[in-house]
Amino acid sequence: MQVPELLGAFPDGLTAREICDRLAVHPHRGWKFLHLLAMMGLLAEENGERGEYDAVYRLSDQSKEFFGEYGTEGYFFRDLVNYWRNVAILPTVEVLRGMVLPNAVRWPPQGKxxxxxxxxxxxxxxxxxxxxxxxxxxxxxxxxxxxxGGGDGTVGRALLDYYPDLKVTVFNLPDSAYLARQFIAEWKCGDRMAVHEGDFLKDELPTGFDGVLLSRVVTDYTPKTCLMLFEKAHRALEGNGRLIINEALVDGNNDYAISWEFRYLFYDTFGRAAFKSLAVYQSLLEDAGFDVVDVSPMLDDAFYSVIQAVPKR
Ligand SMILES: C[S@@+](CC[C@H](N)C(=O)[O-])C[C@H]1O[C@@H](n2cnc3c(N)ncnc32)[C@H](O)[C@@H]1O
Incomplete structure (x- = not known):
């Protein structure tokens, strides 16, 4: 309905009547809906207690967290809502019986x-x-x-600013590799960033690196695949190299993990037990020939932990 976009353009707020008119919403039901959003903390409300039509609504601090100051952001939240729209109408028992799923998400992504x-x-x-x-x-x-699985190079590009001597090679599937090359050209950092196209499910990783990063990659794969990937990372590392895993662990993120594991019920191409505990990662790394040397805890503003592992001596 675009409530965030509308109210983002009016920092002083609009009355319930104005909002309903502008969004072409039934005034009585629209009023109730706005009041409900205010009760949930998603809108700030003035004068709503008696059901007044001139109650004023504006974006609350909480909604700005979701949609940004002007109500135009919130990619992650909008994507989540889109997902719920798709699955809310599916009968879970039928899905468990094997009902063929429309709009099933495929992993890894297929096509541009x-x-x-x-x-x-x-x-x-x-x-x-x-x-x-x-x-x-x-x-x-x-x-x-x-x-x-270095995305479009955004993480690698940011690291260049922190570490002036660093060079980064992004390994990714062809369509994402293409995006990364476009960004690298735009950022004019081809002297420090390169792209290596490949599929780690099939291909070996290139070799000769003193660091291998897996940022937000291993949660998408089942433990068996992670083990295979860690073994490939082991072969890609040289000398005193280290494997760096930046990932959301189940530990401390149980609600988040539950919501995603539910989501994966509908996505057959995602593996089982995608969300893993630190203990599982430690045992997989051990099996792949690594020693875990450091684990950095989550921060207040991000729920990833960083695991560092080095090849066993
Ligand atoms: C969740 S994204 C994380 C992107 C980036 N590392 C970050 O932290 O922003 C997962 C990445 O892994 C890549 N990926 C998934 N499966 C892959 C595969 N089999 N081979 C290579 N890359 C893969 C995806 O294309 C995507 O860029």
Whole structure:
């Protein structure tokens, strides 16, 4: 209905009547809906207690968190709502019986449009991931980082600013690799960033790196696939290299993990037990020939933890 966009353009707010008129909403039902949003904390309300038509509504601080100051942002939230629209009408028992799912999301993304959708989502949420990485100090001293599943290069590009001697190679599937090349050209940082196209489910990773980064990649894959990927990362590392995993763990994120594991019920191409605890990662890394040397906790503004592991000596 575009309530955030409308109210974002009117910082002093609009009356219920004005909002209903502008959005072409039934005035009585629209009023109730606005009041409900205010009760939920999504709108700030003045004079609504007696059902007045001149009650004034504006974006609350909470809604600005979701939709931005002007009500025009909120990519992640809008995508979530879109997902709920798709699955809310599906009968869960029938889904469990194997009902063929319309609009099923495929993983990894298939085709240019799906890759653009994913990488846009990753780009707008990259701030927290970059912050946990840089706060952890895990990339400190790394000369050449292989950013596996490195999105459109946004995270790698941000790391260049923090670490002046760093070079980053983004490893990604062809459609995302194409996006990364476009951004690298735009950022004019081809002297420090490169792209290596590949599919880590099939291909070996390129070798000769003293850092391999997996940022927000392993949660999308089942533990068995993660083990295979960690073994490939092991082979990609040279000398005193380290593997850096920047990921949401189940530990401390149980509600978030439950909501995603529910979501994955409807997405067959996502593996089982995608959300993993630190203990599971530790045992997988151990099996792949790594020692975990550091685990940085989540920050207040991002729910990723950073695990550093080095090949066993
Ligand atoms: C959730 S995004 C994370 C992007 C980025 N690392 C970040 O933190 O913003 C997962 C990334 O992994 C890539 N990816 C998924 N499966 C892959 C595969 N089999 N081979 C290579 N890249 C893959 C996706 O294209 C995407 O860029």
């Amino acid at each position: 449009a799906a890759a653009e959708h994913l990488e846009t989502w990753m780009r707008v949420t990259a701030g927290g991931a970059i912050k946990t990485l840089t706060t952890s100090g895990a990339v400190e001293g790394v000369q050449h980082l292989l950013d596996v």
